[in-house]
Amino acid sequence: MSSSLFFFFFFLCCWSSSTFAQDGITNPVEVRALRVIKESLNDPIHRLRNWRDGDPCNSNWTGVVCFNSTLDDGYLHVSELQLFSMNLSGILSPELGRLTRLTILSFMWNKITGSIPKEIGNIKSLELLLLNGNLLTGNLPEELGFLPNLDRIQIDENRISGPLPISFANLNKIKHFHMNNNSISGQIPPELGSLPSIVHILLDNNNLSGYLPPELSNMPNLLIIQLDNNHFDGSTIPPSYGNMSKLLKMSLRNCSLQGPMPDLSSIPDLGYLDLSGNQLNGSIPTGKLSDNITTIDLSNNSFTGTIPTNFSGLPRLQKLSLANNDLNGSIPSRIWQERELNSTETIIVDLRNNRFSNISGRSDLRPNVSIWLQGNPLCSEGNLLQLCGSVIEEDNNQGSTNPSTTNCSDCPPPYEFSPESLRRCFCAAPLLVGYRLKSPGFSDFVPYRSEFAEYITSGLNLNLSQLRIDSFQWQKGPRLRMYLKFFPVFDSNANNTFKFNSSEVRRIRALFTGWNIQDEDLFGPYELMNFTLSDVYRDVFPSASPSGVSKGALAGIVLGSVAATATITAIIALIIMRKRIKGYTAVARRKRSSKASLKIEGVKSFTYAELALVTDNFNSSTQIGQGGYGKVYKGTLGNGTVVAIKRAQEGSLQGEREFLTEIELLSRLHHRNLVSLVGFCDEEGEQMLVYEYMENGTLRDNISVKLQEPLDFAMRLRIALGSAKGILYLHTEANPPIFHRDIKASNILLDSRFTAKVADFGLSRLAPVPDMDGISPHHVSTVVKGTPGYLDPEYFLTHQLTDKSDVYSLGVVFLELLTGMHPITHGKNIVREVNIAYQSGSILSVVDKRMSSVPDECLENFAILALRCCREETDARPSMAEVVRELEMIWELMPESQVAKTADLSETMSQPSSSSNYSVMKYPYTSMDVSGSDLVSGTVVPSITPR
Structure with missing residues (x-):
């Protein structure tokens, strides 16, 4: 093969490699935007971190701007930006609008202030906008209403004020509308009723006013409407709300509503109804409510008349509260007597402060049933003390399910006993997940604990035995906060080290953060509070490069294959031409040596023979170190000077530029804190540098x-x-x-x-x-x-x-x-x-x-x-x-x-x-x-x- 052919293939290899690198770089506009975004956050953030082909960011990766990227049009474009629960402050930069290929933008659970940049409206690919749990202020930008692919918007638990933009009616793909716990004011735009895909509206704990738009009943897929603690002064509940055929939960607590309660008996799967704390009046509708109902709270209103018979025989009822109304007549004991309860189920019937005069049917108190009748005439005669005494509310606000491990020895932290330890004792490292149900469809979690465990493990494709619900606690809302631990399965080949592998951790976390666990009617929407990795999992993930770009981020398999083919051909040519090139090399090295000698006056030029002599022909006994450049030997010159001789790999042309650079620089640098160059050798295919000897070695x-x-x-x-x-x-x-x-x-x-x-x-x-x-x-x-x-x-x-x-x-x-x-x-x-x-x-x-x-x-x-x-x-x-x-x-x-x-x-x-x-x-x-x-x-x- 001719030399020209060899150099052609050599050029092809170099060209392919260059293209591979160029086509795989992150879009420079987006890199600059990321740097500005990073700088807008006041915390000491040290690097950009791309988890493409690596582990996703999590709450352990503090001090890092985490992003994911996808390859398109020759560039890696930022597709996910997740800074979740990293204790960040500062503001959101308008430069976010330059990340035009972004699908997930998450700054959940930080301390970010300032307003939401209107430039986010430029990210037409955005699917998840997650800004909940910060200190954001200002109005909601109209521009957010023009994000055609937005599936979920979570801006809850901030300090957002101003009205809901009418432009939000354009969000045809929106399913989750979570803006609770802010200071949003004004009228709910009736135009929102045209949204075809929405399933959850959470606007509770704001300053909304005006009237309740009847148009909201036009939403064909609405499952939850939660508007508690707003100020719809004088508004009534539109009768059309009784036509929401798919509704699972209606919560309009403390909204200053008036007028009659609509008939909701046509909603087949309604499971949770809370209209308490209003000024609703008239009689309670007598239509039969859904058998799925768990909670009915109509307390603190002005209802009159009697308790309708439709509250009897509800098989899943956990709580019925009619307290603080003006109801009268008899109390039908069928409400609790006809309900079959197992050992874990409870039912609370709160009828305090009405005008009930007697109980129809049996008045004996069944186990797991609490009846509260204080403040009614039937308690004035001193009878029914067990029902008219002081209220002792059952403590269902929190619970723990830690299994007993008395038969096993202790696990070293952070290992814990797996739930499977009922069958065998073994320690495993769990994944720690803080999890909260934002709008659960029940009042008591205990009866649904097993159902929830099956739901969450099925959604994560795990076994039931891998989950431990460590504890749970009811919070304001009501919302249910849980602490979950997920354990790896028992592996007899794990050598007593039981933990998830890295791909499994990434998979589980991605299901949580991407909201890929399918919603379940009873448990409603959830939010991830934290996803914590113990120390044993930090070694699972490869370290990010300082730029944050992962090792596989440049993606060029096809070009790499072409380059590999060309390389094989080039190797064959190299073997053929080796002798010829060796001759060219000797000439070239002599030229380089003479060129270098012009710049190193005062630095001794050693012969190969001189340095071979002082190192006993580079005997291994004189070797004192080795690095990427080559080996380092100790020698003593004829004048008694002890030196260190750094010898490049024999016969290699690599490092030629570095060799000449070091000679050139050290020959004119003189400082007590810089190593001194004694001389060099550049002959017979050898490159050697001779330094003063450092007796105590390297700092490392x-x-x-x-x-x-x-x-x-x-x-x-x-x-x-x-x-x-x-x-x-x-x-x-x-x-x-x-x-x-x-x-x-x-x-x-x-x-x-x-x-x-x-x-x-x-x-x-x-x-x-x-x-x-x-x-x-x-x-x-x-x-x-x-x-x-x-x-x-x-x-x-x-x-x-x-x-x-x-x-x-x-x-x-x-x-x-x-x-x-x-x-x-x-x-x-x-x-x-x-x-x-x-x-x-x-x-x-x-x-x-x-x-x-x-x-x-x-x-x-x-x-x-x-x-x-x-x-x-x-x-x-x-x-x-x-x-x-x-x-x-x-x-x-x-x-x-x-x-x-x-x-x-x-x-x-x-x-x-x-x-x-x-x-x-x-x-x-x-x-x-x-x-x-x-x-x-x-x-x-x-x-x-x-x-």
Whole structure:
């Protein structure tokens, strides 16, 4: 095969890969919008996180803007934006309107203020708008009424005011209309009666007024109408409401309604009726109500006449309340006597404060039945004391169903005994779900507990044995709050570790957050309060890259296949041409070597033979390290100088640019906190760099948990200050300035006195030079390179490298010094973990326990500085000069005893007295950085002079 054919296939591979990356990037307009949205929230949010091909966001992912994306027209478009229960504040940015492919927008259960942006009306693809549980104010934008695909709008539990827009009558696909617990005022638009798909109207606890529109009865699929606690002064209940053929629940409590009660006997499945707290009058209609009815509350009205016989023989009735009316005559005992009850069912009949004179039929009290008759004439003669005594309401407001585990030993947290432990004892890690029924169709949950368990597990495609209803509690509304635990099934091959796999967790959560569990008539609409993952599940999910774009987010299988085919062909060509290319390589390397030599005066050029001699022909016994570039060997030159020799992989052309960059930069950089280049070798297919030897290795090695004698806080602070000084020199005194681009703990070396020296400049870039007007750009546009965990998220997203990119990376190193952790460990990100600990006031929980007696003020100031360096927004980070200044201020706060101890550790080789040791350590980077002298007066004031 000819060389031209080979290069054709090589070009094809490169072109395919380039197209693959380009076609898979997130739409740049949407990325910019996401960044603005993130910045509009006041909380310390550290990155954008795309869960495409990864785990969805949940309440554990604090400090993250979570979004999902789908591939379309060559771009990844944001399809889901979910910041659910993350304790966020700030406002919603109008930039949300730029996410035009969004289907789910969820900011539920945060502390977001401000108004709802009208620009959301631009998102024509939107299906779920979930803003409930915030502090939003202002009016509802008319523009929301022009979202043609909207299925669910939840703006409940905010502070929204103003009227309901008439434009909402255009929401032809809307099913769920949840706007309860706000301050919405004015008339309910009768035009809403034309909505064909709506099933739930929840507008309770607002300031609505005017009349009840008869047109609402035209909604063909309406199941629940809940308008409690509004002010329809003087309005009547339209008789047409008795024609709502599919209605399951009507709740119009405390709405200032007047007039007669309509006949509701034509509603076949009505299960819950609450018209209490109004001024309804006349007699109660005598039509037979549905056998599904569980609750009838007509209390606190002005009804007259007798109790109709249609209240007898209702098989599912749990509560009948007619208290505080003007009813008279006999009380038919058939209401409770004809109701067959099992041991878990109860019935309450509240007839207090009427004008009943007697009971017809049997008056004996059956078990599980409560009859309240106080305030009626029949109680005045002293009879029926068991029915006329003080009211003792049964406590059905809360309950617990925790199973007994007396026959099993304890489970280690967060494991618990599975509900299956009735058959066998085993510990499993549950998923914790806070769940609330917003409009349940019953008054007592206990009889329906089994039915609910079957409903929810069936909707999640789980077994009944996997659910534990840990507790439940009735709240205002009435609403039913529950705490659910879902357990994995028993697996004999699980090696005593029983937990859901990642795909199952994602599936279950998606069913909840996407409202994909089919509604059940009796239980009504639900809301997800929280979905909590215990620590055992944090390792299940892969860590997100700093940009938030998941590993599989670029989606290009077809192009990848084409590239793979071309690659195979290219490999065949490569084998054929290997000898020819080897000859070209030798010539090219000689040219590069001579080119490099022009720029490295004062740096020794070693021969291969010289370096082979001092390393015993690169014997493994002289090897002291290994990295992505190659192996590192220790050697002693002829003049006695001990050096470290970094040798690229033999015969490889990779790293050529990095090799030349490091020679070029280090040959003209001279600072006590930068590693010194002694020489290089570039011959016989070899690339080697020769450095001064760092006796104490890398910083990463010295804070490793394997280290028997860990560094104390004072020494770590001194190392942090030295590293910062070295980078400050690069940013301010190198000519031109330099952006390191790969700051990490393994690139900070420690000499015999634990002086920190920044190393590895292979990825460094020169700062931008001034233009004709003397103005320097703030960034260099470049391909993203660096190390995951240390990489500046803004740089990753924008490809714009700045000096603040090094500040971010150094901030991660500071967090390593503080905690001893790696930047990314088992899916845990060090920035996020420390942020959570700091915000919760438990910073000591993440501090490296091997450090003793750390001064609280110094520790807190150091943690705050590190987190400031790691802010996602570039402008919010301090400059390197500020970092140095603050570190010196923290050093000033250190106790003299700890500073002196540090001096003893690091200065044992050359200092004549303890007093001079203390002076050097108390002011470790002052004028000696300029002169290079190790002599310094103890009276010198700390300076931020970089050299």
